[in-house]
Amino acid sequence: MGQFAVIGLGRFGSAASLELMRLGHSVIGVDINAKIVNQIADQLTLAAVADATDEHALKDLNITACDAALVAMGESLEASILCVLLLKSMDIKEIWVKATSKPHHTILSRIGVSRIIHPEExxxxxxxxxxxxxxxxxxxxxxxxxxxxxxxxxxxxxxxxxxxxxxxxxxxxxxxxxxxxxxxxxxxxxxxxxxxxxxxxxxxxxxxxxxxxxxxx
Incomplete structure (x- = not known):
């Protein structure tokens, strides 16, 4: 089965991570909030407390070995964009991103990602x-x-x-x-x-x- 990275483990990211696990995939979950990571850690292949805007932190987690990455960070537009740019520089081919606003969607469409997701919409x-x-x-x-x-x-x-x-x-x-x-x-x-x-x-x-x-x- 596949190997996926889910960056941002809020309600949307956690739900996606758990469903991927249920489908038999391997999931690396990443969030900067230790409390959120600890709540889901035992249900994922690997869960890590890390800054997703830090290239070294992502490389240490072997994100480059993943088939695809889902960026589900919702609170900071800047952090989401920086994370996407890092993933692209790491040559991650399949990048799906949760967009939280029209400006966010516009920026993502211009820098180029595989799919932009609007969960609430x-x-x-x-x-x-x-x-x-x-x-x-x-x-x-x-x-x-x-x-x-x-x-x-x-x-x-x-x-x-x-x-x-x-x-x-x-x-x-x-x-x-x-x-x-x-x-x-x-x-x-x-x-x-x-x-x-x-x-x-x-x-x-x-x-x-x-x-x-x-x-x-």
Missing amino acids: EMGMKVAQSLSYPMVNQYMSIGHSLYVVEIKITEKCQGISIAELLKEVKDSIDPLLVRRKKTIFKRIEPSFTLEMDDSLVLAGSLNALKTIAPRLA
């Missing part, structure tokens, strides 16, 4: 989507206005086929799989009949997926 969008489309269990953007969504089949849609569900959709929507209790169906033909409590995974444009939302509610 992204969570707000997920909550809004869940409120608007409660039948959607999970959704993920794959770029260019394309999404993968997991839909819970309710009584309204049970007994209908995939072809019937998608018959009024002008843009393409691809059924990827259906999970029915412990069984996974990966080859979904148009004649496949949906049952109550099935989980249907679809891929398509946002507009196309919105078209079928009223049929699912």
